[in-house]
Amino acid sequence: MKEEERLSNLRFIVDCMHGKLARKMRIYGYDTKYDITLDDNKIIEIAKEEGRTIITSDEELIRRAKTENLQVIRVPLDDDLPRMIKIFKVLKILPKIDPKRSRCPNCNRQLTMVDKKEVQNIPEKVLKRKKVFYKCNGCGKVYWYGSHWKKIREFEKTLKKRLKELKEGEEI
Numbered sequence: 001m002k003e004e005e006r007l008s009n010l011r012f013i014v015d016c017m018h019g020k021l022a023r024k025m026r027i028y029g030y031d032t033k034y035d036i037t038l039d040d041n042k043i044i045e046i047a048k049e050e051g052r053t054i055i056t057s058d059e060e061l062i063r064r065a066k067t068e069n070l071q072v073i074r075v076p077l078d079d080d081l082p083r084m085i086k087i088f089k090v091l092k093i094l095p096k097i098d099p100k101r102s103r104c105p106n107c108n109r110q111l112t113m114v115d116k117k118e119v120q121n122i123p124e125k126v127l128k129r130k131k132v133f134y135k136c137n138g139c140g141k142v143y144w145y146g147s148h149w150k151k152i153r154e155f156e157k158t159l160k161k162r163l164k165e166l167k168e169g170e171e172i
């Protein structure tokens with residue numbers, strides 16, 4: 001239970017370079033703030049006020065966050081896979097997607113499972129084929145397990161495998 005509490009208390013703020021990463025973190029269920037209008041001052045302020053860990057590749061922001069005693073994770077610039085490996089390794093958590101915990105990749109709000117009668121503007125063939133729908137409590141966007149979901153699960157598998165292969169203390 002304690003571990004679950006720790007996980008649900010984790011909150012992040014991602015700098016403007018990492019929008020795609022923010023979307024992924026939300027799918028994994030983490031409250032992740034991302035807003036391209038926020039400058040470094042604002043990111044520092046929000047991290048402090050809301051107890052968020054900063055995720056960035058920006059050395060200046062990392063330096064400032066450390067001066068303010070804030071939690072910060074330095075991620076590589078190249079790709080989401082090494083970035084996610086770094087984040088989960090630093091936090092010592094196993095990446096696990098639980099769709100019931102997933103947040104809206106668009107707006108970071110939580111999703112609610114809804115009946116197909118409650119969803120609108122969904123292609124007819126999707127409505128026929130799919131049983132489970134999730135609706136965002138914020139922006140109202142509706143999600144279902146489509147072809148995109150397969151990619152998300154494949155990514156999760158690779159991520160888990162790579163994390164397992166990493167030896168203790170190995171640099172990424």
Ligand SMILES: [Zn+2]
Binds near residue numbers: 104106139140141
């Ligand atoms: Zn949303």
